[in-house]
Amino acid sequence: MAAQDRLARIRAHLQAIDVAVYVASEASPAASPDPAKLATVLPPAAQAFLAGLANAFRVDVRALHVARLQRQLELDLCSSLEEAHATCVFRNGPYVDGDAWTIDPLPEVLHDRGVDIGDTSPARTDELVAAINSGAQGVQVDMDDGHCPSWKNVIHGHWNLLHAARGTLPGITHSSPALLLPRPRAWNMDEEHVLVHGHAVPGALFDFGLHMFHSAAHLIATGRGPFFYLPKLESAAEAALWARVFAYTEATLGLPVHSIKAIVLIEHILAAFEMDAILYELRHYSAGLNCGMWDYTASILSKFRSFPAASLPDRQAYVSMQTPFLAHYMRLLLATCARRRAPATTGMVPFVLEHATPAEAAVMLEKTRAAKSYEANCGSHGALVFDVSLVPIVQEIFAQKSPRVVEAVATPTPRDLLTLPRGHVTMHSVDFNLRVVLAYIEAWGRQDGIVVLDHSVEDSATAEIARSQLWHWIKFEHPLQDTDCVVSISLVHALLAQIAHAYAPATRRLTLHVLQVQRFPTFLTSFLQSQRLLWQ
Missing domain, CATH: 3.20.20.360 (Malate synthase, domain 3)
Incomplete structure (x- = not known):
């Protein structure tokens, strides 16, 4: 952040008047908002309202x-x-x-x-x-x-x-x-x-x-x-x-x-x-x-971070609704x-059908119908999709199940x-989670909050579960299926070396840091913000 920005922060902190809103400028012009849009979004009246809201709570x-x-x-x-x-x-x-x-x-x-x-x-x-x-x-x-x-x-x-x-x-x-x-x-x-x-x-x-x-x-x-x-x-x-x-x-x-x-x-x-x-x-x-699924599941790993038994096996093989x-x-x-x-x-259905082959699209559509039909039969009133082409398919599923009566459950x-499934950790699951974390952090460096991998959208929820699993496996040296090895940071280094050319140095550095830090960061997005990734 520029020196004048730091000074303005200090002045704002010292002011004792009821409303003291300081709007920072970006060091990089490419990261700065359009001045006309900034004036429209944050006029003085909006600033005063935000100040009152922030002070009140x-x-x-x-x-x-x-x-x-x-x-x-x-x-x-x-x-x-x-x-x-x-x-x-x-x-x-x-x-x-x-x-x-x-x-x-x-x-x-x-x-x-x-x-x-x-x-x-x-x-x-x-x-x-x-x-x-x-x-x-x-x-x-x-x-x-x-x-x-x-x-x-x-x-x-x-x-x-x-x-x-x-x-x-x-x-x-x-x-x-x-x-x-x-x-x-x-x-x-x-x-x-x-x-x-x-x-x-x-x-x-x-x-x-x-x-x-x-x-x-x-x-x-x-x-x-x-x-x-x-x-x-x-x-x-x-x-x-x-x-x-x-x-x-x-x-x-x-x-x-x-x-x-x-x-x-x-x-x-x-x-x-x-x-x-x-x-x-x-x-x-x-x-x-x-x-939902992934933020919720990641929260279990986060809250019970201190216990080896709170690790989760290969999520692609062992986790569904x-x-x-x-x-x-x-x-x-x-x-x-x-x-x-x-x-x-x-x-949310994460699938992105654009660029998928007909065979791949058919598999994704079948998975969508099966998952949402199961949820509708259980009593769900609706769901989310990322790809707009899936709207009529999912709408039809929930329309056919209406009205729904949810049976009382014990x-x-x-x-x-709290009981997580038992199962194996595979080299594929380590590699897949690593790719998700790398791709998400790289996307943040481009000021984007999502990335599409293997025809599925990855956001902070899937990045959270991916990095949480990797951190647990590394910390507690989880065995790798069909090998004599355990998951370790040296294994991650070796996998990263094979694909290092595809990612920026900052992406590789932050990925390694978040996976081997002793104190588990509660939120990946807070970690990235604390590393000033958005100020670069």
Whole structure:
């Protein structure tokens, strides 16, 4: 960062006035946003609103991070995995107003949850327009897993989003465009280019707040929002924080109460134990829960990082939504939502059919039909896809299964959710995970939040599970099937040497660092941000 930027940060930190917003400039002109778009996205009134939002919840956000650290320390200090598992308990009440509650009725436009387009970064204009025109029910306008939050991308993305909300983004032609459901950054990411009293604004508040400031009134007037996906919550307390953020924002902007609706992504193992309580805290704002796979699975490896038995074998061979620990999680989510009259949706089809051969496309379509039919039969109301060509196929699957009745299921035990499959680690699985991590970090260096490998989209969720598996295998010297070897950093060095020419030096350096660091980085994206990858 330039010297004048450092000085401005210091001045902002020292200022004691109510509003002190500092907007950084980039060292590289290529990474800087368009000045006209910056002025449109962050006018003085928007800066003042963000400052008020950040100030109002600074203590709450700090408490959230402290609670997460304390919970991790509690797990790390356990003497065994069994002792750590014993700390995980379900939260299903009691509730102050009894147990007969349901979420508030949803607006009609949210009744059909058949298909949303996932991982659609607003900075990738062509993809955003294609998703809006796709005929899907909604678009997950993604500032989290599928988005690289460089300053240029952030501003360009919000500029696209505010125009998309008004239907003025060039290229929108569909007579019934898909609903916009932005997914703001998770709480682990800060927007380091905007400071309030010297503190970086949490990315979650920045993305949520800007969209609300610019577009909430228009979306309410047209009956098309504001709707959100909320990522990576770890507890009902975090859901309660979001409810307070929603209430504050509605009051500050003069909006009708409870006009915001949000789908919570249950993509953390600890949140799975509090799904009912999460719905309760957001009952006036809830648009249901979504059940994914890779972020959720990676969170198990992350939380129980200290225990060798928490390693996961070859995920391509041993992990699917029908694997017991994931099947129990999905069925619990579906039953919880059914009980509280909340929509329940399932994960994203990652396949990209473009450039696939007819035979490859046929295999991917069969896998898509099988996976989504299974989920629909279990009671899911819909799912996400990345490739817009899959929209009609997945829509048809869920339309045929409607209406669905979810049978009551016995509450699973903590062991049901926590017991990972046993199996082998192969050289192929090591090589595949390494390629995913390298490709994702390389993409971030290009300011892109996704990369397509082997006709599947890889985002931060799949990069998280890939690097988490590799870190566990290396740390605990997991045996390699059909060899006398174990997974080690020297093995990774040898594999990397074979493909080093395909990746930038910074990519190779950061990959090796994140795989051999003794202290497991909780989030790969936070690690990359801390390494200043986006400032280069």
